Amino acid sequence: MDTAAPDASAGLVFRDATDGDVDTLVALIESAYRGDSSRAGWTTEADILEGQRVDAEGVLEVVKSPDSRLITVERDGRVVACCQLEHRGTHAYFGMFAVSPALQGAGLGKVIIAEAERQARATWDATEMHMTVISVREDLIAWYERRGYRRTGRMTPFPYGDERFGIPQRSDLQFELLVKPLA
Numbered sequence: 001m002d003t004a005a006p007d008a009s010a011g012l013v014f015r016d017a018t019d020g021d022v023d024t025l026v027a028l029i030e031s032a033y034r035g036d037s038s039r040a041g042w043t044t045e046a047d048i049l050e051g052q053r054v055d056a057e058g059v060l061e062v063v064k065s066p067d068s069r070l071i072t073v074e075r076d077g078r079v080v081a082c083c084q085l086e087h088r089g090t091h092a093y094f095g096m097f098a099v100s101p102a103l104q105g106a107g108l109g110k111v112i113i114a115e116a117e118r119q120a121r122a123t124w125d126a127t128e129m130h131m132t133v134i135s136v137r138e139d140l141i142a143w144y145e146r147r148g149y150r151r152t153g154r155m156t157p158f159p160y161g162d163e164r165f166g167i168p169q170r171s172d173l174q175f176e177l178l179v180k181p182l183a
Contacts, residue, residue, distance in 0.1 A: 008107030010075075014115055017070035017082065022059050024079050025072065025098075029054045032098035034166070041101030048136060048173065049166035054096065058164070062086075062096065070096065071119070073112055081108060083116050091128040091179075092120035113147055121182050129182055132156065132175035141178065149178040 017025060031037045033053045038044035045053070062070045062084050073081035080103055084096035094116055099109050120126040133141055135155065145151070158173035159165050 009111045012080075012108075012111065013074040014119075015072055015074070017059075017063050017072045019060065019063060021070075021072055021079065022056050022063065025059050025070065025082050026054055026056050028079055028082060028100060029059075029096060029098040032101055032104075038101055041099070041104035043099070043101075043104060043140065045134070045137075045166070048134065048169050050169060051163055051167040053166060055164060059096075069119075069123075071112075071116060073108075081112050083112060085116055085120055085123075087124045087126070088130070090126065091130050092124060092126040092182075094120075094129050094131040109143075110147065117180070117182055126182055129180045131178050133178055134158070135174050135176040136170070136172065141176070144178055147180070149180040152177045152179055 030053055032041060032043050033045045034049065034051070035046060038046050059070065062068050065086070067088075068084060068086040071083050071085060072079055081099040082096060083094060083098075086093040086095070094113070097109075097112070099112070117129055120129055129149075131144070131149070133144065135141075141151065154177040155174045156177075158168060158175065160168060
């Protein structure tokens with residue numbers, strides 16, 4: 001059963017990003033995770049990472065990749081959210097998920113992740129969705145668990161020293177793989 005607010009999906013348009021969306025998507029993703037603007041929502045990483053979350057080159061790479069889609073979500077002609085889907089054999093990878101901080105907490109994220117899962121099944125016949133989350137983001141991981149994702153305990157190191165991914169403010173960052181069956 002979808003527990004999203006009844007109007008959370010009202011007026012949403014889902015489409016694949018184009019080259020012309022890159023700057024808007026970079027600004028959206030940055031606003032959801034970095035700096036003071038991100039504190040308006042609950043997904044902020046501002047206390048654990050400074051610097052950039054993404055850059056135009058990285059977003060354009062996703063837009064251009066033949067095995068990836070960057071789904072752009074609009075309401076009233078304005079980009080309000082996005083997420084990446086990448087085909088990886090029998091599973092799809094979910095990433096680059098961002099919702100405008102002003103719209104967080106109203107059920108929009110639930111609608112978007114459900115649509116991403118539906119598209120991964122329909123487009124690639126994916127049987128699982130995978131994602132990685134910074135392991136200290138307990139509230140975010142709990143949100144994904146409520147959507148059916150499970151922690152695997154499989155960790156990969158955070159790319160310390162590579163400022164393309166941010167400037168860590170703590171020394172214990174790593175990514176944990178979360179998995180959800182899409183049966």
